[in-house]
Amino acid sequence: MDEVWTVKRLLDWSASYFKNKEIEPAKLTSQLLLSHVLKLPKLHLFLQFDRPLSASELAEYKRLLLKRAEHEPLEYITGYTEFMGLPVKVAKGVLIPRPETEELVVKAEHYINRMPGVQAIVDIGTGSGVIAIYLKKIFPDIPVFATDISLDALAIAKQNATDNKVDINFQNTFFPEYEHLSENLPLVIVTNPPYIRTADVATLQPEVKDFEPMLALDGGEDGLTVIKDILVKALNLKCNVSIFMEIGYDQAEDLRYICEKLMITDVTLFEDFNHVERIAKIDIKVS
Ligand SMILES: C[S@@+](CC[C@H](N)C(=O)[O-])C[C@H]1O[C@@H](n2cnc3c(N)ncnc32)[C@H](O)[C@@H]1O
Structure with missing residues (x-):
């Protein structure tokens, strides 16, 4: 039987995937992408290391991971950044x-x-x-x-x-x-x-x-x-x-x-x- 993709396994695997692709910081990128997909604050990932991902969560994570591997900035992928602590929407036009x-x-x-x-x-x-x-x-x-x-x-x-x-x-x-x-x-x-x-x-x-x-x-x-x-x-x-x-x-x-x-x-x-x-x-x- 295939091993289950848990939060921890996925984070470890994608950090090394990004590292190989020279996308840095590899660990943080994985964490931010996964917290975006799971709609969870980053800290909560660490509290749910053993949580298994559903097929649709995995598919969405993979879609975004491939975009980042193609060098699309993380902020465009998540549509969000912060400026002086203020929440800011961003998209390709800005x-x-x-x-x-x-x-x-x-x-x-x-x-x-x-x-x-x-x-x-x-x-x-x-x-x-x-x-x-x-x-x-x-x-x-x-x-x-x-x-x-x-x-x-x-x-x-x-x-x-x-x-x-x-x-x-x-x-x-x-x-x-x-x-x-x-x-x-x-x-x-x-x-x-x-x-x-x-x-x-x-x-x-x-x-x-x-x-x-x-x-x-x-x-x-x-x-x-x-x-x-x-x-x-x-x-x-x-x-x-x-x-x-x-x-x-x-x-x-x-x-x-x-x-x-x-x-x-x-x-x-x-x-x-x-x-x-x-x-x-x-x-x-x-x-
Ligand atoms: C370097 S970006 C700065 C965006 C934003 N102020 C920031 O600091 O993140 C420059 C902006 O100027 C706009 N821009 C370029 N030429 C312009 C012009 N002649 N008049 C007004 N805006 C212009 C661009 O569309 C772009 O949004």
């Missing part, structure tokens, strides 16, 4: 939020707390909506705008805003339209634009280049197209603007140069947890 972007919002939050009278916060290229949603949770009294040129992304971002019970002004555009913009109060832009050079996209790991939306990755020939557009648009606003922007690991010097050319002098770069300058704070004052 970028999976990254830890660097959590650092971006923490930095923005720190400064917004010290900035009196912020009239609006704007998230350009909102993707799954995480930047806008997190900041609206922290600053419920400040209007938050979020834009994206991808309708797929906006649909998911709206769903995430509803699930997280925040009210955000979503717009299917690049730079938002404001009904009223006060010249005397500051505006804050917090953005993680696409910044990868077109030629570099093909060199990214398969999880990224084969599954994540090109619109979210490709920043044009020099990787700086959207970054420059944001700065130029911000310069045309008639109020003081503080921009918090995530940039690529090798773009700090390029950004300083672009700002110099645009005669923007107030530029600060912060290092991320890998000690790489990845977060820019750019202040533009109307004279």
Whole structure:
């Protein structure tokens, strides 16, 4: 008689299967997939090691395991991730939020707390909506705008805003339209634009280049197209603007140069947890 597939046996077998396929972390991937299939918190798997799996559970687990073996990101397979502890739906049309972007919002939050009278916060290229949603949770009294040129992304971002019970002004555009913009109060832009050079996209790991939306990755020939557009648009606003922007690991010097050319002098770069300058704070004052 065939040996029964228990939770423990399946976890052991699939951890070694993923290891052979160089899908890491192999053990954790197995645990997260199985807890998704069994709709159980991961910890409960360890309490039910001897539980046998039904034929339909096994078939579903196998279906998802094969997807992950083909490098589909776990977050797309489960349709779920977290950002700053908030539950977030993701699907192939949106970028999976990254830890660097959590650092971006923490930095923005720190400064917004010290900035009196912020009239609006704007998230350009909102993707799954995480930047806008997190900041609206922290600053419920400040209007938050979020834009994206991808309708797929906006649909998911709206769903995430509803699930997280925040009210955000979503717009299917690049730079938002404001009904009223006060010249005397500051505006804050917090953005993680696409910044990868077109030629570099093909060199990214398969999880990224084969599954994540090109619109979210490709920043044009020099990787700086959207970054420059944001700065130029911000310069045309008639109020003081503080921009918090995530940039690529090798773009700090390029950004300083672009700002110099645009005669923007107030530029600060912060290092991320890998000690790489990845977060820019750019202040533009109307004279
Ligand atoms: C790097 S992703 C960031 C997504 C999300 N903010 C995050 O941090 O996870 C960039 C997003 O910008 C959007 N995008 C690209 N070009 C744009 C443009 N010109 N105007 C507005 N959004 C744009 C893409 O569709 C994508 O959702």
